[in-house]
Amino acid sequence: MTMNSNQPDTQQTTPALADTTAARGLPPRRISVAPMMDWTDRHCRVFHRHITRHTWLYTEMVTTGALIHGDVERHLNFSQAEHPVALQLGGSEPEDLAKSAKLGQQWGYDEINLNCGCPSERVQKGAFGACLMNEPQLVADCVKAMRDAVDIDVTVKHRIGIGRSETYGFVRDFVGTVAEAGCATFIVHARNAILEGLSPKENREIPPLKPEFAYQLKREFPQLEIIINGGIKTLEEIDVHLQQVDGVMLGREAYHNPWLMADFDARYYGDDALPKSRLDVLQAMADYAREQLARYGHGAAAGGGLRLNSITRHMLGLMAGMPGARAFRQTLSDSKKLAAGDPDLLLQAYTRTQARAA
Known part of the structure; x- marks a missing residue:
């Protein structure tokens, strides 16, 4: 694998904070795939990693x-091939988050991310x-507790607002408060979260x-890493x-159209290795x-x-x-x-695709 120092014009040009990822031998968070419940499990991440290295x-x-x-x-077992990989945590008790973050670091994750963006009713019941965006000081306390417990980066993923109010000052004050606790990376889902009356799916589409x-x-915060x-x-x-922020996080498009990621390494990381x-x-x-299947047994056969x-x-x-x-x-x-449990089904699917395309 070689890295091309003459990176294309599509690279972000905004000022970036001191790069903690480079110090740990990791690529920058220029491009990432979002945490998605029921989707981005360890098998999905291995699949994505075979498409994009960085x-x-x-x-x-x-x-x-x-x-x-x-x-x-x-919950935490994963393949070493997945790096760089971040663990997203859900919680609001600083002590519990610190314990969980420490477990994440012990299991080898490269980053701990705090969920301050999920609008589901189940998550709200867990406070x-x-x-959590309504309690920025609590989020700051959670971030500080996790940062005190681990040596890897602690980041926050959040919305731009809660409910129907769409004032920039709300998210600005949230980020400012949490940044004072030492958080340097904010992943901004650039729409409000409506906590009543909309499903999680509608919350991804309607606001x-x-x-x-x-x-x-x-x-306003050039020293921070802002990912949209x-x-x-x-x-x-x-x-x-x-051209405006440090990084981009893709969600469902990466899942439904994963081959989009095949261009990422060359286009955004200057990697000229053959994809x-x-x-x-x-x-x-x-x-x-x-x-x-050899390690865990075939479910249909082994019960x-x-x-x-x-x-x-x-x-x-x-x-x-x-x-x-x-x-x-x-x-x-x-x-x-699928019930037969033969992995060669993947290659059979490709062969059938080629036959249909001929």
Whole structure:
């Protein structure tokens, strides 16, 4: 792998804070994939890593209660191939978050991220997620407790506001207060969170996007790392945002159209190494599935263990926009073939795709 020092014009040009990632031998957070419940599990992240070497990957949100009282290995185990990878925590008790952050560092995560953006009713009942934006000093206390417990970066992902009020001053004051506790990286989902009357899905679509709020945060806090998130779908949109902020976080577009990420290493990290083909990725994932099934047992046969669908379900969008994409999805969604637990199904899906495209 080689890194091209003459990076393209699409690189962000805004001032950046002292780069703690470089000091630890990690790429900058120029591009990242958002934490998404039920989607960005460890199998999904391995798949994404085979497409892009440098993009930061984030876990699904893990609550402090799940780590303190539950099965730590089930929640924190991951493949070393996933680096750089961040653990997103959900919680509002500084002591519990400190304990959980320490566990995250012990398991090898590269960053701890605090969820201050999820609007779901379940999360609100736990008094964390987006509702924490109403208590910036508590968030600051949580950040300080975690920073005192770990040596890796502690970051915050948040919205620009709560409810129907859309004033820039709200998010500015939130960021200012939390930054005083030592948080240097803020991932800004550039729309409000409506805590009543909208589902989590509607909260990702109905509140209007206001990227200018993220841009203004970068202008007012040039020493901070500001990463924008929300509704970003194309390379061209990424390029525009990187002229104003330090990084871009993609959400569902990365999941539904993962091959978009194939351009990230060269375009945003100056890596001129030959990228993998779709077939390369499928072969690598077939090998990964084979190793995982050997380790945990095939669920359909062992009455537990791992089902092949746990891996393949994340890959349905790999051929999006290509001839034969429907045949690819149909093959990987065939319940009888999945029940057989043969990882070569991935290669069979590709072969069928090529036959349809011919």
